[in-house]
Amino acid sequence: MAEQSLSSAQNAAAEAALVDDLVARARKAQQSFARDADQSRFDMAALAAAWAIMEPARNAALSTQAVEQTGLGNVADKTIKNHRKTLGLLRDIQDVRTVGVIKEEPDKGLTEIARPIGVVGAVVPSTNPAATPANNVINALKCGNAIILSPSPKGVDVCAVLLKHIHAEFDKLGLDHDLVQMVPSPSSKIKTQRLMEAVDLIIVTGSQDNVRRAYESGTPALGVGAGNATVIVDETADLDEAAKKITASKTFDNATSCSSENGVIVVRSVLDDFLQALHAHGGRWLDESAAQAVKSSLFDQGHLNRYMIAKDIDVFLEVAGVQVADQSTAKFVILPGDAVGADAPESGEKLSLALTLYVVDDFEAAMQKTQQVLAFQGAGHSVGLHSRDDSRAVRLGLSMPTCRVIVNQAHCFATGGSFENGLPFSLSMGCGSWGGNSIDDNLHYRHFMNITRIVRPIPANEPSVDEVFKDYWAAAGR
Known part of the structure; x- marks a missing residue:
C-alpha cells in the first residue's frame, strides 16, 4: 500500500513538472513575442491561427475528425461553425488596437495602455474541439499572450491536429511554436489543475466542475455557466x-x-x-x-x-x-x-x-x-x-x-x-452572478489583456455637500 501511494505521488509530481515545463517555455516565448511589438505582429499571429482552422481542406478534415472521435454533432455543421465563428471573430478584432496607447481622455487626464496578460490557460470542451480552442488562441495572440490548451479527453487528438496546423502557419512568419501549446495526452485532472495554478489567467468552457476548480485555483479565472436556453x-x-x-x-x-x-x-x-x-x-x-x-x-x-x-x-x-x-x-x-x-x-x-x-x-x-x-x-x-x-x-x-x-x-x-x-462572436458566454461567473458578456479579446492607466492631475472637480444632498434633503429632510 505504501509503495502504491509513493508511486501515485511520483506520477502526480511528474505530471505537474510536465505542465510546469510547458508554462516556462510559454512564458519565454511570450516575453519575446511581446517585446517591442507593434500591432502588426499580434495581428499576423492571430490571422495565422485563424487560417489554420479556416483553410477549407483543414476545416473539413478537423470537422470530420471531431465527429468521429467525440461522437458529437455532424460534420457539415461543424465545418460551418469553424468557419463562421472564426470569421466573425476576425471581423470583431480587425481594427482593434491591443498594443501601446489605446485611449486618451485629456479632460480626465487619463491615458490607457494595453498590456499582455502573459500565459493564458484554456480548458476547452469536447462539443467544439476545434472552434473553441481556435477562438481562445486568436484572442490570446491578438493581445500578445502565449496560450496553453487543455482539451477534453475526447478532443485531444483534434486539438493536436489544430495545433499542428497553427504551427505550420507560424513557420511562415517565423513565430515560436511555444506561443501555442497543449497539455499532452493522456488528459488528467492533475495536469489540468496544475495548469490552472501555474498560468496568469485561466479560461474555462464546458464542465461546471472545471469552472469551480478554476475559481478555486488562486489564478484569475473566467468561467462560463451552464446553458438551458x-x-x-x-x-x-x-x-x-x-x-x-x-x-x-x-x-x-x-x-x-x-x-x-x-x-x-x-x-x-x-x-x-x-x-x-x-x-x-x-x-x-x-x-x-x-x-x-x-x-x-x-x-x-x-x-x-x-x-x-x-x-x-x-x-x-x-x-x-x-x-x-x-x-x-x-x-x-x-x-x-x-x-x-x-x-x-x-x-x-x-x-x-x-x-x-x-x-x-x-x-x-x-x-x-x-x-x-x-x-x-x-x-x-x-x-x-x-x-x-x-x-x-x-x-x-x-x-x-x-x-x-x-x-x-x-x-x-x-x-x-x-x-x-x-454581440461579439464567441463560443463562451458569461452568465454573471446568476450563473456563478465573473463576467456577464460574451468572452472576447478585451478579457485577454490588462490595461495600465496613466493618471495626470486635472482641475479640481469637488462638489459641495449641499449640491450632493439637496434632492435627498428635499425628500427626507435634514
Missing part, C-alpha cells in the same frame, strides 16, 4: 418564422451548443398553429407513451445517455425505440412539458434533438414559467422571445435572471454573436 413564443409572434428559426437552431450540429433551445414556452391561443408550423419544419410532437419512452432512454439513471446526446435524429429515435409521424422528414422531437426541477429532467439541458414544450395562458404566465426553469438550470445564460411586441423583451430584461434576451432570432446562432446582431 428557454424561449417564449407569444400570441403576437410570426409563428412560421419562429418555428423555422427554432428548428434551425435546435438541430444545428445536433444540439451541441449551450445556446440550443431546450425549452419553448407557448401561449395557448397559438398552440395548434405553432405545432403545425413546427411539424412543417421537422418538429415531431410526442404523445404521452412516446414521450415517456424518450425520457426513460435519454435520462439514464440521472445522466444523459451518451448514445443519444448530439446524435442524428435517426440514431436518437432508434435508441429510444420510438417512431414518429412522417419520420423520413423528422428533425427533432417535442416533449410535452409540465413540471420543472430535478424530478423533471426534461426541464433541463438535454444536449440532444429533444425540445420540451410548455403551454401557458398568457405572457405573464410565460414569464413565471421561465423564472421556474432558470431557477432550476441555466440562470444567467440566455432567454429568447418570438414576439412583435418589443416592450416584452425589455420586461424580460428587467425581470429575468439572464444576461441575454434574444429577440426573434435562431437562438444558438445569435447568443454567441452573429453577423445580424451586435
Whole structure:
C-alpha cells in the first residue's frame, strides 16, 4: 500500500513538472513575442491561427475528425461553425488596437495602455474541439499572450491536429511554436489543475466542475455557466418564422451548443398553429407513451445517455425505440412539458434533438414559467422571445435572471454573436452572478489583456455637500 501511494505521488509530481515545463517555455516565448511589438505582429499571429482552422481542406478534415472521435454533432455543421465563428471573430478584432496607447481622455487626464496578460490557460470542451480552442488562441495572440490548451479527453487528438496546423502557419512568419501549446495526452485532472495554478489567467468552457476548480485555483479565472436556453413564443409572434428559426437552431450540429433551445414556452391561443408550423419544419410532437419512452432512454439513471446526446435524429429515435409521424422528414422531437426541477429532467439541458414544450395562458404566465426553469438550470445564460411586441423583451430584461434576451432570432446562432446582431462572436458566454461567473458578456479579446492607466492631475472637480444632498434633503429632510 505504501509503495502504491509513493508511486501515485511520483506520477502526480511528474505530471505537474510536465505542465510546469510547458508554462516556462510559454512564458519565454511570450516575453519575446511581446517585446517591442507593434500591432502588426499580434495581428499576423492571430490571422495565422485563424487560417489554420479556416483553410477549407483543414476545416473539413478537423470537422470530420471531431465527429468521429467525440461522437458529437455532424460534420457539415461543424465545418460551418469553424468557419463562421472564426470569421466573425476576425471581423470583431480587425481594427482593434491591443498594443501601446489605446485611449486618451485629456479632460480626465487619463491615458490607457494595453498590456499582455502573459500565459493564458484554456480548458476547452469536447462539443467544439476545434472552434473553441481556435477562438481562445486568436484572442490570446491578438493581445500578445502565449496560450496553453487543455482539451477534453475526447478532443485531444483534434486539438493536436489544430495545433499542428497553427504551427505550420507560424513557420511562415517565423513565430515560436511555444506561443501555442497543449497539455499532452493522456488528459488528467492533475495536469489540468496544475495548469490552472501555474498560468496568469485561466479560461474555462464546458464542465461546471472545471469552472469551480478554476475559481478555486488562486489564478484569475473566467468561467462560463451552464446553458438551458428557454424561449417564449407569444400570441403576437410570426409563428412560421419562429418555428423555422427554432428548428434551425435546435438541430444545428445536433444540439451541441449551450445556446440550443431546450425549452419553448407557448401561449395557448397559438398552440395548434405553432405545432403545425413546427411539424412543417421537422418538429415531431410526442404523445404521452412516446414521450415517456424518450425520457426513460435519454435520462439514464440521472445522466444523459451518451448514445443519444448530439446524435442524428435517426440514431436518437432508434435508441429510444420510438417512431414518429412522417419520420423520413423528422428533425427533432417535442416533449410535452409540465413540471420543472430535478424530478423533471426534461426541464433541463438535454444536449440532444429533444425540445420540451410548455403551454401557458398568457405572457405573464410565460414569464413565471421561465423564472421556474432558470431557477432550476441555466440562470444567467440566455432567454429568447418570438414576439412583435418589443416592450416584452425589455420586461424580460428587467425581470429575468439572464444576461441575454434574444429577440426573434435562431437562438444558438445569435447568443454567441452573429453577423445580424451586435454581440461579439464567441463560443463562451458569461452568465454573471446568476450563473456563478465573473463576467456577464460574451468572452472576447478585451478579457485577454490588462490595461495600465496613466493618471495626470486635472482641475479640481469637488462638489459641495449641499449640491450632493439637496434632492435627498428635499425628500427626507435634514
